[in-house]
Amino acid sequence: MHSSLHGASHSSSQASDATQQVLAVPLREHKGGLMIAVKATLVRDLTLLLRRRGEVLNPLVFFALVITLFPIAISPDPELLAVIAPGLLWVAALLAALLSLDSLFRSDYDDGSLEQLLLAPQPLAALSLAKVAVHWLLTGLPLALMAPILGIMLALPAGSYAVLALSLALGTASLSLIGAIGAALTVGLARGGVLLSLLVLPLYIPVLIFGAGAVQAAIFGDGVAAHLAILGALLAASLMLAPWAIAASLRISING
Amino acid sequence: MWAFIHKLGSPKWFYTISAKLQPWFWAAAVLLLVVGSLWGLAFAPADYQQGNSFRIIYVHVPAAFLAQSIFIAMAVSGLVFMVWKIKVADMAAAVMAPLGAAMTFVALFSGAVWGVPTWGTWWMWDARLTSMLILLFLYLGVIALRGAFTSRDSASRAASVLAMVGVINIPIIKYSVDWWYTLHQPASFTLTSRPTMPTEMWLPLVIMVLGFYSFFIALTLMRTRSEILRREANKRWVQDLVNGQVVNVHAEEAR
Amino acid sequence: MAFDSLAEFLAMGGHAPYVWSAWGVTALLLLAIVWHARAEQRQLLKGLKRRARRENRARRVANDA
Numbered sequence: 185m186h187s188s189l190h191g192a193s194h195s196s197s198q199a200s201d202a203t204q205q206v207l208a209v210p211l212r213e214h215k216g217g218l219m220i221a222v223k224a225t226l227v228r229d230l231t232l233l234l235r236r237r238g239e240v241l242n243p244l245v246f247f248a249l250v251i252t253l254f255p256i257a258i259s260p261d262p263e264l265l266a267v268i269a270p271g272l273l274w275v276a277a278l279l280a281a282l283l284s285l286d287s288l289f290r291s292d293y294d295d296g297s298l299e300q301l302l303l304a305p306q307p308l309a310a311l312s313l314a315k316v317a318v319h320w321l322l323t324g325l326p327l328a329l330m331a332p333i334l335g336i337m338l339a340l341p342a343g344s345y346a347v348l349a350l351s352l353a354l355g356t357a358s359l360s361l362i363g364a365i366g367a368a369l370t371v372g373l374a375r376g377g378v379l380l381s382l383l384v385l386p387l388y389i390p391v392l393i394f395g396a397g398a399v400q401a402a403i404f405g406d407g408v409a410a411h412l413a414i415l416g417a418l419l420a421a422s423l424m425l426a427p428w429a430i431a432a433s434l435r436i437s438i439n440g
Numbered sequence: 441m442w443a444f445i446h447k448l449g450s451p452k453w454f455y456t457i458s459a460k461l462q463p464w465f466w467a468a469a470v471l472l473l474v475v476g477s478l479w480g481l482a483f484a485p486a487d488y489q490q491g492n493s494f495r496i497i498y499v500h501v502p503a504a505f506l507a508q509s510i511f512i513a514m515a516v517s518g519l520v521f522m523v524w525k526i527k528v529a530d531m532a533a534a535v536m537a538p539l540g541a542a543m544t545f546v547a548l549f550s551g552a553v554w555g556v557p558t559w560g561t562w563w564m565w566d567a568r569l570t571s572m573l574i575l576l577f578l579y580l581g582v583i584a585l586r587g588a589f590t591s592r593d594s595a596s597r598a599a600s601v602l603a604m605v606g607v608i609n610i611p612i613i614k615y616s617v618d619w620w621y622t623l624h625q626p627a628s629f630t631l632t633s634r635p636t637m638p639t640e641m642w643l644p645l646v647i648m649v650l651g652f653y654s655f656f657i658a659l660t661l662m663r664t665r666s667e668i669l670r671r672e673a674n675k676r677w678v679q680d681l682v683n684g685q686v687v688n689v690h691a692e693e694a695r
Numbered sequence: 696m697a698f699d700s701l702a703e704f705l706a707m708g709g710h711a712p713y714v715w716s717a718w719g720v721t722a723l724l725l726l727a728i729v730w731h732a733r734a735e736q737r738q739l740l741k742g743l744k745r746r747a748r749r750e751n752r753a754r755r756v757a758n759d760a
Contacts (some may be wrong), residue, residue: 381583437598
């Protein structure tokens, strides 16, 4: 899709003077398959986001900052912190993911490339899934990898670090998918930020319950498999249903 | 069959039909609510454990039922609007949301008040109350989203999508909150475990639930008619309707 | 009748504040909702009539001129 866009604008700009020559050169037939479009979107979004590397760090800095507030606000006493650590880590990661949602479609909406995405022949649901995957790769996964370090600061009991990272990695994927629905609905609105969190936070609650539950279960030593299985099920469900809702919401926001 | 659906969809047809249906539902609502209230408040026997404070159930449970049913009704009318483009369905969905939020608030408030004599505190993270609180946030989200758009058509479609996404999540939220509550099960008496109620306690509850539902239908019919007037104001049939009333006003002035 | 006298009915076996506050708020809210719905309809019809009257008068002036 990326190259085909480029090709089209190139030929139209010379249309006036060298029409005969353009006709003589047969237009290269691009292999317009779905996977090519998805890969093109992935590559495009990754390059765009990695160009603004500073912005990728924002959710991580926010995550660390929120975590440091609580020992100051509540108490530095390790025993107390250990009790509230799983919940704190999960809520802070959830809020960091929520804050980074706005950038998911905003820049594409502003420069009009979101409309090009809508016009693409490939199904919009697949392309939006690619966009959400990039968002997860650059916010959800880093949050999950960073959480154990902050867990140490909150005196998180041993044995639950791996589960913390795993449950966050699994959970933030569902959070990105569900959050993308809200982001798509509010992308057309000028002050959509607060509204986005009002729409999306109630839907985050099941993921939060089982995510924090998994870490607590790891601390108490009883089975973690059940929690992670349910997190996986939530992810499977949102993977199946969210892209269609995102596509419908994007069409509403653009045509609105 | 399709002709009927599209006829149903025309605001003018709905406006006239609802005028006939509305009084019946209002009458049913008033009758059921009055009978149910008197029966529940005065005649039903007191609960052996909670005494008379249990009478709050006759307001708490119908409101909670209605709160959930309205959200489902809103999502279904949103779907009908998105699929068949029937404007009246969206008008009904727009009109139902505030009543749904009000019913959720009533369920929360009466649940909290009921908790004072039974648990000794206003708020208790009881599974039902927590799910009801989340449902209230879902309602506020739909209302806020509908209000955030300038163009009405995208507002309707956005609100319909959110209502549908919300209704899929309600059972997920309900079960995860229930599971979460059983994990942190405090020892005290829960509002939710209702011993099998004797019939003379149960019957007034059914009447109150039916009363609340007919109130919901009557109110939705009435407010949808207002919404039709608001949205179809410049349509010919509305002007004729209004002129029908204005002209005879002129006749008196001319005399 | 579960109560022997009106006073006892109002006292609700000591749970009066809870029962009556829950029922009171519900009744008030339902009445407020109905009143709002009727006011909304009255407002709309009044606005439509005023507009129609204005348009009729404008049409009549145009016809006379």
